[in-house]
Amino acid sequence: MADTGIAALRNSPAAHLAERMRAATVTGARGVTLTELPFLTMLNLRVDPGSEAAARMETALGAPLPCRCGDTTASGDRTAVWLGPDEWLVLSRSDEAPALREALGQAPGSVVDVSANRTTLELSGPSARQVLEKGCPLDLHPRVFGPGRAVSTTVGPVAVLLWQTDDAPTYRLLPRSSFADYLARWVMDAMGEFGAPEVP
Amino acid sequence: MLLITCPWCGPRDETEYHYGGQAHVPHPETPADLTDEQWAAYVFYRDNPKGPFAERWMHGTGCRRWFNVLRDTATHEVLTTYRLDEPRPGGTR
Secondary structure, rough: OOOOOHHHHHOOOHHHHHHHHHHHOOOOOEEEEEEEEEEEEEEEEEEEOOHHHHHHHHHOOOOOOOOEOOOOEOOOOOOOOEEEOEEEEEEEEOHHHHHHHHOOOOEEEEEEEEOOOOOEEEEEEEOHHHHHHOOOOOOOOOOOOOOEEEEEEEEEEEEEEEEEEOOOEEEEEEEHHHHHHHHHHHHHHHHHHHOOOOOO | EEEEEOOOOOOHHHHHOOEEEOOOOOOOHHHHOOOHHHHHHHHHOOOOOEEEEEEEEOOOOOOOOOOEEEEEEOOEEEEEEOOOOOOOOOOOO
């Protein structure tokens, strides 16, 4: 990432907690870590699925738009996440907006950069699922939830987009920026007990 | 706690939803022609049955879409859920 010019002046929503998140790391068999992945590019897409414009956008993305709740599709470093029956979030490290806007053309729909709307917290390690299960009403057991699944739900009292990226397991939590401080503190509090031996 | 099945997202806790009142209340075709009494009946008066009741819900923390729920007001049992463009299962409103 280019940290020059105006990009060097940016502050991510949970940057002030970086030191605390490092200190909250738990190692070993019950390990779990929390980090922030700041400044991911997020694009909100609205388009009629099945229309020609949607097909053009899928070509521009290099992957089909997922058509069911929980599904994601990936192409390179781009991931399209299902938000609603005609709404998606495209996560990436590069700016895809011009290409997608051109693909949409004059068709009904929108391509909006919402990168500042949310930040990304990454929770990873053998205990990550147990940490989330303290406050997430969804069933996160591997038989129903696994890598490549992403759903909008709540963790504690905070609405997040919850995305599992691998089997470690690693989860990405995307809260609204103004909730990032609270959510990071909530997760660090939930991680605390895993530093001690398991109580049988 | 109700377990409500969103037509797009599947079963989720009641806390993810917002309640939207009675479903299938048609907007008057010519509001300007109504008497105050008829307008008040449209704006404020709703059914309050004991038993199956069609109501609107919105999946606020999920897909943010409105849909209809058929719920038994006596037992809180969620009988079925259906999209806004689908008719009420079993007929009537």
